[in-house]
Amino acid sequence: MKETMFTYINEEYKTNKSILSNRKKNLKEFINLAKDKNYDEWVVLATGSSINAIECAKYYVENILEINIEMKMPSVFSNYGKGINENALYLGVTQGGSSYSTIEALKTASKTNADIISLTANLNSSVCDISKVVVDIGCGEEKVGYVTKGFSATVLTFMLMGLELAYESDKINEQTYMDELRKIEQAIEHTDNVIEKTLNWYEENKEELISAKQIACIGYGPGYGVTREADTKITETVRIPMNGHELEEYMHGPYLSLSNKHHIIFIETEGKLEDRQQALRLYLNEYTDHIYKITYKNYKEDRHDLALDISVDELISPLLFVIPIQILSYFLAEDKGNKLSQKIFEDFDDKLKSKI
Known part of the structure; x- marks a missing residue:
C-alpha cells in the first residue's frame, strides 16, 4: 500500500x-x-x-x-x-x-x-x-x-x-x-490516544473546516512552534491562506483583518499565558463563528474544541499538540480534493536549486 x-x-x-x-x-x-x-x-x-x-x-x-x-x-x-x-x-x-x-x-x-x-x-x-x-x-x-x-x-x-x-x-x-x-x-x-481524539474531532467539524477560505493558528511559548508548523503544513497541503501567530504578535496588527470568514485555531497548553489567550479567544468569538481550540483539558467549552485530556509539561507538549495539526493538514487537503500524491511545480527544485 x-x-x-x-x-x-x-x-x-x-x-x-x-x-x-x-x-x-x-x-x-x-x-x-x-x-x-x-x-x-x-x-x-x-x-x-x-x-x-x-x-x-x-x-x-x-x-x-x-x-x-x-x-x-x-x-x-x-x-x-x-x-x-x-x-x-x-x-x-x-x-x-x-x-x-x-x-x-x-x-x-x-x-x-x-x-x-x-x-x-x-x-x-x-x-x-x-x-x-x-x-x-x-x-x-x-x-x-x-x-x-x-x-x-x-x-x-x-x-x-x-x-x-x-x-x-x-x-x-x-x-x-x-x-x-x-x-x-x-x-x-499519549500519542495514539491523541490521534484517535483528533480523528473524532475532525469528523465532527469536517464540513465547517472544508468551507474555510482562510485559517489562522495562535499559540504561546512552545505552542508558537506548533502554530508555525500549522502555517507551513496547512499552506503546503490545503493551499489556502494560512498564518501561524504568536499570541501577542497577533494582537498587534493581524487581528485587524478579522471577519466572520476567518477560521481561527488556538493552541492551549498549560502555561503562563493561558489566561491571556483565553481573553483573546472570548473577544474574537464575538466577530467570527469559527473559533477552534486544541487544549490539554479534559472538557470542551465549545463544540469546536478538541479536548485532548492530557497532563503534560508545557515545554514537552509540542510532541502531542502538533499531531492534530498534522491530521488536519492531511485530511482537510484530501477532502478538499487536493491530490497530495501528485507532485505540483515539478520543475521548482531543478530551476531554483533549493535542494542539492
Whole structure:
C-alpha cells in the first residue's frame, strides 16, 4: 500500500519510543564533543519544518541546559551575517540532508574554528560532509514530501540533546534526569490516544473546516512552534491562506483583518499565558463563528474544541499538540480534493536549486 502522511503519523509512537530508547548510542558523539565545552550559545540554521521543530523544542533545551539558543535563517546568515562566534555551537537541521541554504550556511561557519554539527535523517547526505558530528534524527526516510513523523522526531531528538548534555555535564542530578525522562515517556504514551481524539474531532467539524477560505493558528511559548508548523503544513497541503501567530504578535496588527470568514485555531497548553489567550479567544468569538481550540483539558467549552485530556509539561507538549495539526493538514487537503500524491511545480527544485 502506498504511504501517505497519515501512514507516517501513525508511526510516530513507535519512532519516538525508539529514539528515546536509543538516545545514549545516538547522541554519544555529540556528548563527547560538547560535554566539556562552555559554549556561549547554540546557533541553529534551518528552514521550513526543521526550524519549526526547533521552535517547539528550544524552550525545553534552554531551560534544562541553561543556554541561549538563536535560530537563524541560513541564507540570511550566509549573506548578511556580521561574523561568527567561534565559541558557539552551530547546528544545521535538515531532515533530508539536502537543503541548499542550510548546507551553504554550515560551509560559512566551517571556515572558522567553531564546532559544526548536523541533525538529519539521511546519513549519506551532503550535510554530513561538513559536520564534525552528525546526529541521526532517527525517523528514517519519509517518502511523502509533507513530513510528519520526521517533525516529531526532530523535536524529540533536540530535546534529548539538551537533556543528555545537561546530565553528562552535571547541570542536573540523576533524580532530575530520571524525572524528565519519565515526563517525556509519558507524553509519548499519549500519542495514539491523541490521534484517535483528533480523528473524532475532525469528523465532527469536517464540513465547517472544508468551507474555510482562510485559517489562522495562535499559540504561546512552545505552542508558537506548533502554530508555525500549522502555517507551513496547512499552506503546503490545503493551499489556502494560512498564518501561524504568536499570541501577542497577533494582537498587534493581524487581528485587524478579522471577519466572520476567518477560521481561527488556538493552541492551549498549560502555561503562563493561558489566561491571556483565553481573553483573546472570548473577544474574537464575538466577530467570527469559527473559533477552534486544541487544549490539554479534559472538557470542551465549545463544540469546536478538541479536548485532548492530557497532563503534560508545557515545554514537552509540542510532541502531542502538533499531531492534530498534522491530521488536519492531511485530511482537510484530501477532502478538499487536493491530490497530495501528485507532485505540483515539478520543475521548482531543478530551476531554483533549493535542494542539492
